[in-house]
Amino acid sequence: MSGAAVRDGQSEHRRSGKLRVTRVRRVERITPRMARITFAGDELAGLHSNGGDQHVALYFYEPGVELPRPFTTEAARALLPVAKPRLRRYTIRHHRPEAGEVDMDFVLHGADQLASGWAERATPGDEAIWFGPGSGWTPGPDAEWAVLLGDETALPAIAATLEQLPPGLPVSVVVEVPDRAEEQPLTTRADARISWLHRGSRPAGQLLHERATALPLPPGRGRIWGAAERGVIRELRRHFVEGQGLARSDTHLTPYWTRGETQDSEV
Template structure:
């Protein structure tokens, strides 16, 4: 590979770190397992988002409390404090600057703090939102894209499909429990979309995404980019396949563990397997 053909690198664009206490304006059950919560408020003035994987930390209240603990932000840095907020990472699904509304899709899976909150969410409730801290911006100049995700990463998958250039070749896979959990995505790309159904198997326990990616007929020519997100442990063989067996350069692969089975609040930023550059 010559210098002229090196893949473009992802760059990080930092945003001012701000905490916002927002009010729920609307709640929609878009599939049996996914709730779309629309937040609003004047505090959304200045909210920044620009990349498919942009995410915020939702800050939840302690049991018995009405409002979450506010994180301590000093000089654009989240500082340690005696009492920290309960946080979970969520992708920005939509942000409408004109109406100052933020959509976040929340998967209902068990009795965790976020899932339990989403189950009972209704207009008028308030929740803390921190970030986004930054955007991972990839020049969208590739000839083709391989995208794969399970439920927790479907909002980011949808954003990829909405933001990629018209007519570009995209091969996409999405794993959900069954056909009732499939979603409609808007895109101007040349998309081949395949839904994978795991049935009664728990999320994060199957190799459906790996097998689909291995069997995919990817273009033989041109510069490609692969983005895959979901349960961290199940994605390790996917990363090895894309890098070692398929031979994609590290700049062409972003495999991100959004969550990890058995870990309550997995931080994908600290995942040693999370590889962009």
């Protein structure tokens, strides 16, 4: 289990993560296919927020597994030979320390899928166990521009990152969503140019790839952040690193899901 850090290519400040037993406090449908779940609980009291694309790993145990109480990081480790959780990663969209609350936004891509189905059925009072948060990306103080790319699973990270970017930083944002109803208001003090792409019936990531690979990059040193389906991310990395000659360390491109596969292999 990893520690948390701030990542900007310049420095990494590690803080140890923690297993947190929380309860669902509220559930809201912010767009037709995105559920915002608010988590609360005593264990959120000491949560240190790293901002940006920081994420947690949600723990899903098989029904019927009896968890020892109190359920701590050590207790989860001791339980591993008997019961291994399936992990799913989600971004912290908001952290309100004064209210002891954390919001995460879940794409509802299938009621029969583990995390998506859980989110679709979640009601206040449900227990949710997660480990984290992890580190948060920033473009770094020497960045002269930034590019943020992603599909709807990346939207929470893009929205949270935009809220933290320095005033006036030139930033191009390209987000692919199923349709107009999945757009969300994005706020930033940066000098942002935001493009929404509606995939309709096209394969996920096709439009994002087309638009991202046609983006003119400004002069000077910039940084690129992106998250989407694994194959799309592979192509974007090839384009920016091999095609455009960007330093690999100036790109932060992460597969957030894999077509036709569960995320279990990531654990």
